[in-house]
Amino acid sequence: MPEQANIVLPEGSLEKQTTRLNLGPTHPATHGVFQNILEMDGERIIKAESTVGYIHRAFEKLAERRPLYQITTLTDRLNYCSAPLNNMGWHMTCEKLLGVKTPKRVDYLRVIIMELSRISDHLICNSIVGVDTGAYTGFLYVMQYRELIYEIYEEVCGSRLTTNMGRIGGFERNFTNTAFEKLEKFLEEFPKVWKEFENLFMRNRIFIERTKGTGAISAERALNYSFTGPNLRAAGIDYDVRVHAPYSSYEDFDFIIPVGTTGDNYDRFMVRGEEVWQSLGIIRQAYEKVQSFKGKDAEIYHADAPEYYLPAKSDVYTKMEALIYHFKIVMGETEIPAGEVYHSIEGANGELGFYLVSDGGRSPYRLHFRRPCFIYYQAYEEIVRDTMLSDAIITLSSLNLIAGEMDA
Protein backbone atom coordinates (compact mmCIF):
# COMPACT_ATOMS: atom_id res chain seq x y z
CA MET A 1 0.00 0.00 0.00
CA PRO A 2 1.48 3.36 -1.02
CA GLU A 3 2.13 5.47 2.02
CA GLN A 4 0.03 8.45 0.89
CA ALA A 5 -3.18 6.57 0.43
CA ASN A 6 -4.57 7.69 3.78
CA ILE A 7 -4.55 11.41 2.86
CA VAL A 8 -8.06 12.53 2.00
CA LEU A 9 -8.08 15.49 -0.38
CA PRO A 10 -11.14 17.74 -0.65
CA GLU A 11 -13.34 16.93 -3.57
CA GLY A 12 -12.38 18.62 -6.81
CA SER A 13 -8.99 19.72 -5.52
CA LEU A 14 -7.05 17.55 -7.92
CA GLU A 15 -8.89 18.94 -10.91
CA LYS A 16 -8.66 22.48 -9.62
CA GLN A 17 -5.09 23.57 -10.09
CA THR A 18 -5.40 26.98 -8.48
CA THR A 19 -5.35 28.18 -4.90
CA ARG A 20 -7.37 30.96 -3.38
CA LEU A 21 -5.37 33.38 -1.27
CA ASN A 22 -6.76 36.04 1.02
CA LEU A 23 -4.57 39.11 1.14
CA GLY A 24 -5.93 41.35 3.86
CA PRO A 25 -8.14 42.93 5.26
CA THR A 26 -5.41 43.46 7.81
CA HIS A 27 -2.07 42.42 6.49
CA PRO A 28 1.29 44.14 6.90
CA ALA A 29 1.80 44.12 3.14
CA THR A 30 -1.38 45.97 2.26
CA HIS A 31 -0.65 49.09 4.38
CA GLY A 32 -4.33 49.63 5.04
CA VAL A 33 -7.57 47.89 5.70
CA PHE A 34 -8.72 46.33 2.45
CA GLN A 35 -8.95 42.83 1.15
CA ASN A 36 -7.81 41.13 -2.02
CA ILE A 37 -9.02 37.68 -2.87
CA LEU A 38 -6.42 36.29 -5.23
CA GLU A 39 -6.79 33.23 -7.38
CA MET A 40 -3.27 31.85 -7.62
CA ASP A 41 -1.57 29.41 -9.94
CA GLY A 42 1.60 28.80 -8.00
CA GLU A 43 2.90 32.31 -7.44
CA ARG A 44 1.13 33.73 -10.44
CA ILE A 45 -2.07 35.70 -9.97
CA ILE A 46 -4.85 34.63 -12.30
CA LYS A 47 -7.65 36.69 -10.89
CA ALA A 48 -7.95 39.30 -8.20
CA GLU A 49 -11.04 40.60 -6.51
CA SER A 50 -10.82 43.67 -4.31
CA THR A 51 -13.09 44.39 -1.40
CA VAL A 52 -13.08 47.82 0.22
CA GLY A 53 -15.22 49.64 2.74
CA TYR A 54 -13.79 48.33 5.98
CA ILE A 55 -13.37 51.81 7.39
CA HIS A 56 -16.29 53.54 5.68
CA ARG A 57 -17.42 56.36 7.99
CA ALA A 58 -20.26 57.95 6.00
CA PHE A 59 -18.59 61.35 5.66
CA GLU A 60 -20.91 62.41 2.85
CA LYS A 61 -23.96 61.71 5.00
CA LEU A 62 -22.44 63.39 8.05
CA ALA A 63 -21.63 66.46 5.98
CA GLU A 64 -25.32 66.95 5.29
CA ARG A 65 -25.86 67.89 8.93
CA ARG A 66 -22.68 69.79 9.66
CA PRO A 67 -21.91 73.47 9.24
CA LEU A 68 -18.97 74.15 6.94
CA TYR A 69 -16.31 74.37 9.64
CA GLN A 70 -17.21 71.02 11.15
CA ILE A 71 -16.67 69.38 7.76
CA THR A 72 -13.00 70.39 7.79
CA THR A 73 -12.32 67.80 10.45
CA LEU A 74 -13.91 65.16 8.25
CA THR A 75 -11.63 66.02 5.34
CA ASP A 76 -8.58 65.49 7.58
CA ARG A 77 -9.41 61.85 7.70
CA LEU A 78 -9.55 61.27 3.97
CA ASN A 79 -5.90 61.08 3.00
CA TYR A 80 -4.36 61.35 6.43
CA CYS A 81 -0.82 61.42 5.04
CA SER A 82 -1.46 64.88 3.62
CA ALA A 83 -4.31 66.27 5.69
CA PRO A 84 -3.60 70.00 5.07
CA LEU A 85 -4.13 69.48 1.35
CA ASN A 86 -7.62 68.17 2.02
CA ASN A 87 -8.37 70.98 4.49
CA MET A 88 -7.36 73.66 2.04
CA GLY A 89 -9.14 72.01 -0.85
CA TRP A 90 -12.29 72.08 1.22
CA HIS A 91 -11.82 75.68 2.31
CA MET A 92 -11.24 76.74 -1.27
CA THR A 93 -14.43 74.96 -2.30
CA CYS A 94 -16.32 76.94 0.34
CA GLU A 95 -14.68 80.15 -0.83
CA LYS A 96 -15.74 79.42 -4.37
CA LEU A 97 -19.35 78.98 -3.28
CA LEU A 98 -19.34 81.94 -0.91
CA GLY A 99 -17.44 84.22 -3.28
CA VAL A 100 -14.63 84.95 -0.84
CA LYS A 101 -11.50 86.28 -2.48
CA THR A 102 -8.26 85.49 -0.68
CA PRO A 103 -5.31 87.91 -0.59
CA LYS A 104 -2.10 86.95 -2.36
CA ARG A 105 -0.16 86.42 0.84
CA VAL A 106 -2.71 83.86 2.02
CA ASP A 107 -2.41 82.04 -1.30
CA TYR A 108 1.36 81.86 -0.98
CA LEU A 109 1.22 80.68 2.61
CA ARG A 110 -1.24 78.03 1.54
CA VAL A 111 1.05 76.96 -1.28
CA ILE A 112 3.88 76.49 1.21
CA ILE A 113 1.77 74.25 3.42
CA MET A 114 0.22 72.35 0.52
CA GLU A 115 3.57 71.58 -1.04
CA LEU A 116 4.98 70.54 2.32
CA SER A 117 2.17 68.06 2.69
CA ARG A 118 2.69 66.81 -0.83
CA ILE A 119 6.31 66.15 0.11
CA SER A 120 5.32 64.33 3.27
CA ASP A 121 2.90 62.16 1.30
CA HIS A 122 5.33 61.28 -1.49
CA LEU A 123 8.04 60.67 1.06
CA ILE A 124 5.94 58.01 2.75
CA CYS A 125 4.83 56.44 -0.50
CA ASN A 126 8.31 56.17 -1.96
CA SER A 127 9.91 54.92 1.22
CA ILE A 128 7.17 52.30 1.60
CA VAL A 129 7.91 51.10 -1.91
CA GLY A 130 11.44 50.71 -0.62
CA VAL A 131 10.23 48.70 2.36
CA ASP A 132 8.28 46.37 0.13
CA THR A 133 11.29 45.70 -2.03
CA GLY A 134 13.27 44.83 1.08
CA ALA A 135 15.02 48.08 1.96
CA TYR A 136 13.83 49.23 5.34
CA THR A 137 16.57 51.77 5.97
CA GLY A 138 15.29 54.45 3.63
CA PHE A 139 11.92 54.47 5.34
CA LEU A 140 13.32 54.98 8.82
CA TYR A 141 15.76 57.56 7.54
CA VAL A 142 13.31 59.88 5.79
CA MET A 143 10.73 59.45 8.54
CA GLN A 144 12.89 61.70 10.71
CA TYR A 145 12.46 64.47 8.17
CA ARG A 146 8.73 64.09 7.99
CA GLU A 147 8.97 65.05 11.62
CA LEU A 148 10.38 68.43 10.55
CA ILE A 149 7.31 68.97 8.38
CA TYR A 150 5.02 68.02 11.24
CA GLU A 151 6.79 70.49 13.47
CA ILE A 152 5.96 73.21 10.98
CA TYR A 153 2.31 72.14 11.02
CA GLU A 154 2.39 72.17 14.77
CA GLU A 155 3.73 75.69 14.79
CA VAL A 156 1.09 76.86 12.30
CA CYS A 157 -2.05 75.17 13.61
CA GLY A 158 -1.16 73.23 16.74
CA SER A 159 -1.69 69.69 15.54
CA ARG A 160 0.22 67.17 13.54
CA LEU A 161 -1.49 64.34 11.72
CA THR A 162 -5.14 65.36 11.41
CA THR A 163 -4.45 69.02 11.24
CA ASN A 164 -7.81 70.80 10.83
CA MET A 165 -5.67 73.64 9.52
CA GLY A 166 -6.86 76.99 8.32
CA ARG A 167 -10.19 78.71 8.02
CA ILE A 168 -12.42 79.79 5.20
CA GLY A 169 -10.48 82.74 3.85
CA GLY A 170 -7.07 81.99 5.28
CA PHE A 171 -5.35 80.85 8.44
CA GLU A 172 -6.39 81.04 12.05
CA ARG A 173 -3.26 83.02 12.95
CA ASN A 174 -0.27 84.50 11.23
CA PHE A 175 2.80 82.34 10.77
CA THR A 176 5.21 82.95 13.62
CA ASN A 177 8.89 83.56 13.16
CA THR A 178 9.52 80.14 14.62
CA ALA A 179 7.43 78.64 11.83
CA PHE A 180 9.56 80.36 9.22
CA GLU A 181 12.74 79.33 11.03
CA LYS A 182 11.57 75.74 10.99
CA LEU A 183 10.74 76.04 7.32
CA GLU A 184 14.22 77.36 6.62
CA LYS A 185 15.71 74.49 8.58
CA PHE A 186 13.68 72.03 6.54
CA LEU A 187 14.67 73.64 3.24
CA GLU A 188 18.26 73.52 4.37
CA GLU A 189 18.40 69.92 5.55
CA PHE A 190 15.88 68.01 3.52
CA PRO A 191 17.35 68.25 -0.03
CA LYS A 192 20.52 66.48 1.06
CA VAL A 193 18.50 63.74 2.67
CA TRP A 194 16.25 63.27 -0.32
CA LYS A 195 19.27 63.12 -2.61
CA GLU A 196 20.79 60.47 -0.41
CA PHE A 197 17.51 58.56 -0.32
CA GLU A 198 17.30 58.63 -4.10
CA ASN A 199 20.90 57.48 -4.39
CA LEU A 200 19.97 54.42 -2.38
CA PHE A 201 17.29 53.44 -4.85
CA MET A 202 17.47 55.05 -8.26
CA ARG A 203 20.37 53.08 -9.65
CA ASN A 204 20.18 50.20 -7.24
CA ARG A 205 20.13 47.05 -9.33
CA ILE A 206 17.94 45.05 -6.97
CA PHE A 207 15.42 47.86 -6.78
CA ILE A 208 15.33 48.39 -10.53
CA GLU A 209 14.83 44.71 -11.22
CA ARG A 210 12.03 44.49 -8.70
CA THR A 211 10.17 47.54 -10.00
CA LYS A 212 10.92 48.01 -13.68
CA GLY A 213 8.26 46.51 -15.91
CA THR A 214 6.04 45.42 -13.05
CA GLY A 215 2.61 46.79 -12.33
CA ALA A 216 2.49 48.70 -15.59
CA ILE A 217 -0.60 50.39 -17.02
CA SER A 218 -0.74 52.02 -20.43
CA ALA A 219 -1.73 55.64 -20.92
CA GLU A 220 -5.00 54.73 -22.66
CA ARG A 221 -6.05 52.36 -19.92
CA ALA A 222 -5.03 54.80 -17.21
CA LEU A 223 -7.16 57.54 -18.80
CA ASN A 224 -10.04 55.16 -19.26
CA TYR A 225 -9.80 54.27 -15.60
CA SER A 226 -9.93 57.98 -14.68
CA PHE A 227 -6.45 57.92 -13.18
CA THR A 228 -5.08 61.26 -12.03
CA GLY A 229 -2.02 62.50 -10.22
CA PRO A 230 1.38 60.82 -10.18
CA ASN A 231 -0.05 57.49 -11.32
CA LEU A 232 -1.41 59.03 -14.51
CA ARG A 233 1.72 61.09 -15.07
CA ALA A 234 3.87 57.99 -14.73
CA ALA A 235 1.97 56.60 -17.71
CA GLY A 236 2.92 59.68 -19.70
CA ILE A 237 -0.05 62.07 -19.50
CA ASP A 238 0.90 65.50 -18.20
CA TYR A 239 -2.36 66.31 -16.45
CA ASP A 240 -1.91 68.35 -13.32
CA VAL A 241 -4.72 70.39 -11.77
CA ARG A 242 -2.22 72.98 -10.56
CA VAL A 243 -1.54 73.84 -14.19
CA HIS A 244 -4.85 73.04 -15.88
CA ALA A 245 -7.04 74.90 -13.42
CA PRO A 246 -4.73 76.97 -11.21
CA TYR A 247 -6.02 77.65 -7.72
CA SER A 248 -4.37 79.50 -4.86
CA SER A 249 -2.20 81.51 -7.31
CA TYR A 250 -0.30 78.51 -8.66
CA GLU A 251 -0.02 80.42 -11.94
CA ASP A 252 2.62 82.62 -10.25
CA PHE A 253 5.02 79.75 -9.81
CA ASP A 254 7.53 78.20 -12.11
CA PHE A 255 7.65 74.42 -12.05
CA ILE A 256 7.56 71.46 -14.39
CA ILE A 257 5.33 68.41 -14.42
CA PRO A 258 7.45 65.27 -14.46
CA VAL A 259 6.07 62.45 -16.59
CA GLY A 260 7.03 58.83 -17.05
CA THR A 261 6.72 56.63 -20.10
CA THR A 262 5.66 53.14 -19.13
CA GLY A 263 3.45 53.60 -16.09
CA ASP A 264 5.21 50.87 -14.15
CA ASN A 265 6.27 50.86 -10.52
CA TYR A 266 9.67 52.35 -11.29
CA ASP A 267 8.13 55.26 -13.20
CA ARG A 268 5.70 55.94 -10.42
CA PHE A 269 8.59 55.99 -7.97
CA MET A 270 10.58 58.34 -10.19
CA VAL A 271 7.67 60.69 -10.87
CA ARG A 272 6.97 61.04 -7.15
CA GLY A 273 10.65 61.56 -6.46
CA GLU A 274 10.91 64.34 -9.02
CA GLU A 275 7.71 65.94 -7.76
CA VAL A 276 9.34 66.31 -4.38
CA TRP A 277 12.12 68.35 -5.99
CA GLN A 278 9.56 70.46 -7.83
CA SER A 279 7.65 71.00 -4.60
CA LEU A 280 10.81 72.13 -2.88
CA GLY A 281 11.32 74.63 -5.70
CA ILE A 282 7.76 75.90 -5.33
CA ILE A 283 8.18 76.28 -1.56
CA ARG A 284 11.34 78.32 -2.06
CA GLN A 285 9.59 80.60 -4.55
CA ALA A 286 6.57 80.95 -2.30
CA TYR A 287 8.72 81.69 0.73
CA GLU A 288 10.54 84.37 -1.22
CA LYS A 289 7.23 85.92 -2.26
CA VAL A 290 5.98 85.80 1.32
CA GLN A 291 9.16 87.53 2.49
CA SER A 292 8.62 90.32 -0.04
CA PHE A 293 5.52 91.53 1.84
CA LYS A 294 6.56 94.30 4.17
CA GLY A 295 4.96 96.32 6.93
CA LYS A 296 1.18 96.09 7.10
CA ASP A 297 0.99 93.66 4.18
CA ALA A 298 3.06 91.14 6.11
CA GLU A 299 0.31 91.01 8.72
CA ILE A 300 -2.33 89.72 6.31
CA TYR A 301 -3.18 86.09 6.92
CA HIS A 302 -6.89 85.91 6.12
CA ALA A 303 -9.47 87.36 3.79
CA ASP A 304 -11.89 90.03 4.88
CA ALA A 305 -14.96 87.82 5.23
CA PRO A 306 -16.40 88.48 8.69
CA GLU A 307 -19.45 86.29 8.14
CA TYR A 308 -17.36 83.17 7.66
CA TYR A 309 -14.02 83.92 9.25
CA LEU A 310 -13.88 83.56 13.02
CA PRO A 311 -13.04 86.94 14.62
CA ALA A 312 -10.07 87.36 16.94
CA LYS A 313 -10.79 86.37 20.50
CA SER A 314 -9.92 89.82 21.86
CA ASP A 315 -12.55 91.33 19.56
CA VAL A 316 -15.13 88.81 20.67
CA TYR A 317 -14.77 90.03 24.25
CA THR A 318 -14.90 93.71 23.40
CA LYS A 319 -16.95 94.22 20.22
CA MET A 320 -20.62 93.44 19.81
CA GLU A 321 -20.42 92.63 16.11
CA ALA A 322 -17.51 90.25 16.55
CA LEU A 323 -19.40 88.47 19.30
CA ILE A 324 -22.42 87.97 17.04
CA TYR A 325 -20.31 86.58 14.21
CA HIS A 326 -18.40 84.37 16.60
CA PHE A 327 -21.63 82.92 17.95
CA LYS A 328 -23.13 82.42 14.51
CA ILE A 329 -20.06 80.72 13.12
CA VAL A 330 -19.42 78.47 16.10
CA MET A 331 -23.05 77.40 16.38
CA GLY A 332 -23.30 76.90 12.62
CA GLU A 333 -26.09 79.44 12.25
CA THR A 334 -24.74 81.07 9.11
CA GLU A 335 -26.81 80.25 6.05
CA ILE A 336 -24.74 79.57 2.97
CA PRO A 337 -25.91 80.73 -0.47
CA ALA A 338 -27.68 78.24 -2.74
CA GLY A 339 -25.74 76.91 -5.68
CA GLU A 340 -23.47 74.16 -6.76
CA VAL A 341 -19.72 74.09 -7.25
CA TYR A 342 -17.12 71.57 -8.17
CA HIS A 343 -13.66 72.45 -7.03
CA SER A 344 -10.65 70.26 -7.42
CA ILE A 345 -7.09 70.49 -6.25
CA GLU A 346 -4.04 68.45 -7.06
CA GLY A 347 -3.98 66.20 -4.04
CA ALA A 348 -1.00 64.02 -3.34
CA ASN A 349 -2.74 61.11 -5.07
CA GLY A 350 -4.43 62.99 -7.87
CA GLU A 351 -7.41 65.18 -8.51
CA LEU A 352 -9.15 65.60 -5.19
CA GLY A 353 -12.57 67.03 -6.01
CA PHE A 354 -15.33 68.43 -3.87
CA TYR A 355 -18.79 68.55 -5.40
CA LEU A 356 -20.90 70.73 -3.18
CA VAL A 357 -24.62 71.30 -3.69
CA SER A 358 -26.23 73.84 -1.40
CA ASP A 359 -29.93 74.63 -1.14
CA GLY A 360 -29.38 77.71 1.00
CA GLY A 361 -29.43 75.94 4.34
CA ARG A 362 -26.79 75.88 7.04
CA SER A 363 -25.05 72.76 5.80
CA PRO A 364 -24.54 71.32 2.31
CA TYR A 365 -27.52 69.63 0.70
CA ARG A 366 -25.12 67.13 -0.77
CA LEU A 367 -21.37 66.87 -0.64
CA HIS A 368 -19.43 64.41 -2.70
CA PHE A 369 -15.70 63.82 -2.44
CA ARG A 370 -13.97 62.75 -5.62
CA ARG A 371 -11.40 60.52 -4.02
CA PRO A 372 -8.59 59.61 -6.41
CA CYS A 373 -7.66 56.48 -4.45
CA PHE A 374 -11.11 54.98 -4.72
CA ILE A 375 -11.18 55.59 -8.44
CA TYR A 376 -7.81 54.17 -9.36
CA TYR A 377 -7.89 51.22 -7.04
CA GLN A 378 -10.43 49.51 -9.29
CA ALA A 379 -7.70 49.14 -11.90
CA TYR A 380 -5.68 46.99 -9.50
CA GLU A 381 -7.45 43.83 -10.63
CA GLU A 382 -6.40 44.50 -14.19
CA ILE A 383 -2.85 45.58 -13.35
CA VAL A 384 -1.94 42.54 -11.28
CA ARG A 385 -3.55 39.94 -13.51
CA ASP A 386 -0.91 37.49 -14.68
CA THR A 387 1.86 38.90 -12.51
CA MET A 388 3.72 37.44 -9.55
CA LEU A 389 2.43 37.85 -6.02
CA SER A 390 5.57 39.62 -4.84
CA ASP A 391 5.21 42.19 -7.65
CA ALA A 392 1.58 42.74 -6.76
CA ILE A 393 2.63 43.84 -3.27
CA ILE A 394 4.93 46.50 -4.70
CA THR A 395 2.22 47.61 -7.10
CA LEU A 396 -0.12 48.04 -4.17
CA SER A 397 2.27 50.35 -2.36
CA SER A 398 3.45 52.26 -5.41
CA LEU A 399 -0.12 53.15 -6.35
CA ASN A 400 -0.20 54.80 -2.92
CA LEU A 401 -3.48 53.47 -1.64
CA ILE A 402 -4.71 55.19 1.48
CA ALA A 403 -7.61 53.32 3.02
CA GLY A 404 -8.99 56.49 4.58
CA GLU A 405 -9.33 58.18 1.24
CA MET A 406 -10.71 55.11 -0.46
CA ASP A 407 -13.54 54.53 1.98
CA ALA A 408 -14.46 58.08 2.98
Added chain:
Amino acid sequence: MPINSDHIKEKINTQFGDGVLAWDDSSDILCVEIKSEINLKVLTYLYDEPSLAFQFLTDLTGIHYPEKTGNEIGVIYHVHNLKENTRLRIKIFVPVGKPDVYTASGLFSGANWMERETFDFFGVNFIGHPNLKRVLNVDEMDYHPLRKEFPLEDQTRIDKDDEMFGR
Protein backbone atom coordinates in the same frame (compact mmCIF):
# COMPACT_ATOMS: atom_id res chain seq x y z
CA MET B 1 -8.15 76.70 -25.47
CA PRO B 2 -11.41 75.83 -23.73
CA ILE B 3 -14.19 74.83 -26.07
CA ASN B 4 -16.78 77.56 -26.54
CA SER B 5 -19.93 76.70 -24.57
CA ASP B 6 -22.10 77.85 -27.48
CA HIS B 7 -20.42 75.25 -29.64
CA ILE B 8 -21.13 72.51 -27.10
CA LYS B 9 -24.74 73.63 -26.79
CA GLU B 10 -25.27 73.78 -30.52
CA LYS B 11 -23.72 70.37 -31.14
CA ILE B 12 -25.75 68.63 -28.47
CA ASN B 13 -28.97 70.46 -29.29
CA THR B 14 -28.81 69.55 -32.97
CA GLN B 15 -27.86 65.96 -32.24
CA PHE B 16 -30.42 65.21 -29.54
CA GLY B 17 -33.17 67.80 -30.06
CA ASP B 18 -35.85 67.39 -27.41
CA GLY B 19 -33.75 64.87 -25.47
CA VAL B 20 -32.06 67.93 -23.99
CA LEU B 21 -34.11 69.34 -21.12
CA ALA B 22 -32.19 72.34 -19.83
CA TRP B 23 -28.90 74.20 -19.97
CA ASP B 24 -27.43 75.93 -16.99
CA ASP B 25 -24.32 78.09 -17.15
CA SER B 26 -24.89 79.91 -13.88
CA SER B 27 -22.53 77.68 -11.91
CA ASP B 28 -18.80 77.14 -12.39
CA ILE B 29 -19.15 74.36 -14.97
CA LEU B 30 -21.51 74.29 -17.94
CA CYS B 31 -24.31 71.94 -17.01
CA VAL B 32 -26.85 70.11 -19.17
CA GLU B 33 -29.86 68.14 -18.07
CA ILE B 34 -30.92 65.38 -20.43
CA LYS B 35 -33.54 62.66 -20.53
CA SER B 36 -32.39 59.65 -18.55
CA GLU B 37 -32.90 57.14 -21.34
CA ILE B 38 -30.41 58.81 -23.68
CA ASN B 39 -27.58 59.18 -21.14
CA LEU B 40 -25.35 56.58 -22.76
CA LYS B 41 -26.02 57.96 -26.25
CA VAL B 42 -25.00 61.43 -25.13
CA LEU B 43 -21.89 60.20 -23.35
CA THR B 44 -20.86 58.15 -26.38
CA TYR B 45 -21.51 61.08 -28.70
CA LEU B 46 -19.44 63.39 -26.50
CA TYR B 47 -16.68 60.80 -26.45
CA ASP B 48 -16.61 60.20 -30.21
CA GLU B 49 -17.33 63.65 -31.67
CA PRO B 50 -13.86 65.05 -32.53
CA SER B 51 -14.70 68.68 -31.79
CA LEU B 52 -15.94 67.81 -28.28
CA ALA B 53 -13.96 64.70 -27.22
CA PHE B 54 -15.01 64.54 -23.59
CA GLN B 55 -13.03 61.38 -22.99
CA PHE B 56 -12.23 61.58 -19.31
CA LEU B 57 -14.81 60.79 -16.66
CA THR B 58 -13.88 62.87 -13.64
CA ASP B 59 -16.72 62.00 -11.37
CA LEU B 60 -20.03 60.23 -11.18
CA THR B 61 -22.36 60.57 -8.26
CA GLY B 62 -25.98 60.68 -7.19
CA ILE B 63 -28.33 63.05 -5.46
CA HIS B 64 -31.81 62.70 -3.96
CA TYR B 65 -34.59 65.31 -4.08
CA PRO B 66 -37.60 63.71 -2.32
CA GLU B 67 -39.94 66.59 -3.24
CA LYS B 68 -39.40 66.32 -7.01
CA THR B 69 -42.08 63.73 -7.75
CA GLY B 70 -41.10 61.48 -10.63
CA ASN B 71 -37.57 62.87 -10.73
CA GLU B 72 -36.35 62.05 -7.26
CA ILE B 73 -33.00 60.43 -7.93
CA GLY B 74 -30.37 62.29 -9.90
CA VAL B 75 -27.17 60.97 -11.42
CA ILE B 76 -24.48 63.54 -12.11
CA TYR B 77 -21.56 63.03 -14.46
CA HIS B 78 -18.55 65.30 -14.67
CA VAL B 79 -16.71 64.77 -17.93
CA HIS B 80 -13.50 66.48 -18.95
CA ASN B 81 -11.75 67.13 -22.23
CA LEU B 82 -8.16 67.08 -21.03
CA LYS B 83 -6.64 68.44 -24.24
CA GLU B 84 -8.83 71.52 -24.45
CA ASN B 85 -9.23 71.65 -20.68
CA THR B 86 -13.01 71.93 -20.71
CA ARG B 87 -15.39 70.42 -18.23
CA LEU B 88 -19.04 69.53 -18.64
CA ARG B 89 -21.60 68.44 -16.09
CA ILE B 90 -24.41 66.16 -17.18
CA LYS B 91 -27.47 65.49 -15.05
CA ILE B 92 -30.21 62.94 -15.43
CA PHE B 93 -33.16 62.31 -13.17
CA VAL B 94 -35.11 59.09 -12.65
CA PRO B 95 -38.12 58.22 -10.47
CA VAL B 96 -37.30 56.65 -7.13
CA GLY B 97 -39.66 53.75 -7.83
CA LYS B 98 -37.84 52.75 -10.98
CA PRO B 99 -34.30 54.14 -10.89
CA ASP B 100 -33.03 52.55 -14.10
CA VAL B 101 -30.04 54.11 -15.83
CA TYR B 102 -27.82 52.69 -18.54
CA THR B 103 -24.32 51.97 -17.35
CA ALA B 104 -21.34 53.95 -18.63
CA SER B 105 -18.86 51.29 -17.55
CA GLY B 106 -18.53 50.00 -21.10
CA LEU B 107 -17.33 53.42 -22.20
CA PHE B 108 -15.27 54.34 -19.13
CA SER B 109 -13.71 51.51 -17.13
CA GLY B 110 -13.44 53.94 -14.25
CA ALA B 111 -17.22 54.21 -14.06
CA ASN B 112 -17.40 50.68 -12.71
CA TRP B 113 -16.82 51.44 -9.04
CA MET B 114 -18.30 54.92 -9.20
CA GLU B 115 -21.57 53.34 -10.36
CA ARG B 116 -21.31 50.69 -7.70
CA GLU B 117 -20.93 53.45 -5.13
CA THR B 118 -23.95 55.31 -6.52
CA PHE B 119 -25.95 52.07 -6.44
CA ASP B 120 -24.79 51.46 -2.90
CA PHE B 121 -25.86 54.84 -1.58
CA PHE B 122 -28.81 55.78 -3.80
CA GLY B 123 -30.05 52.49 -5.19
CA VAL B 124 -29.65 53.52 -8.82
CA ASN B 125 -30.00 50.41 -10.96
CA PHE B 126 -27.34 50.61 -13.66
CA ILE B 127 -28.59 48.41 -16.48
CA GLY B 128 -25.83 46.34 -18.05
CA HIS B 129 -23.30 46.86 -15.26
CA PRO B 130 -20.97 43.85 -15.05
CA ASN B 131 -20.87 43.61 -11.27
CA LEU B 132 -23.53 45.74 -9.64
CA LYS B 133 -23.14 45.08 -5.93
CA ARG B 134 -22.38 47.15 -2.89
CA VAL B 135 -18.86 48.50 -2.63
CA LEU B 136 -18.54 50.44 0.63
CA ASN B 137 -21.42 49.17 2.76
CA VAL B 138 -21.94 45.58 3.91
CA ASP B 139 -23.59 43.23 1.45
CA GLU B 140 -26.47 42.44 3.82
CA MET B 141 -27.67 46.04 3.96
CA ASP B 142 -31.16 46.40 2.49
CA TYR B 143 -31.48 50.17 2.12
CA HIS B 144 -29.62 53.02 0.45
CA PRO B 145 -28.35 55.32 3.16
CA LEU B 146 -27.68 58.60 1.32
CA ARG B 147 -31.34 58.98 0.40
CA LYS B 148 -32.98 61.77 2.32
CA GLU B 149 -35.51 59.55 4.12
CA PHE B 150 -32.72 58.48 6.45
CA PRO B 151 -32.09 61.54 8.57
CA LEU B 152 -29.07 61.87 10.77
CA GLU B 153 -29.66 61.93 14.48
CA ASP B 154 -31.04 65.19 15.81
CA GLN B 155 -28.16 66.83 17.65
CA THR B 156 -30.50 68.44 20.17
CA ARG B 157 -32.29 65.28 21.29
CA ILE B 158 -32.47 64.88 25.06
CA ASP B 159 -34.09 61.48 25.50
CA LYS B 160 -30.75 59.70 25.42
CA ASP B 161 -28.71 58.71 28.43
CA ASP B 162 -25.65 60.86 28.04
CA GLU B 163 -23.99 59.86 31.27
CA MET B 164 -21.46 57.58 29.66
CA PHE B 165 -21.17 58.95 26.15
CA GLY B 166 -22.31 62.51 26.68
CA ARG B 167 -21.48 65.22 24.29
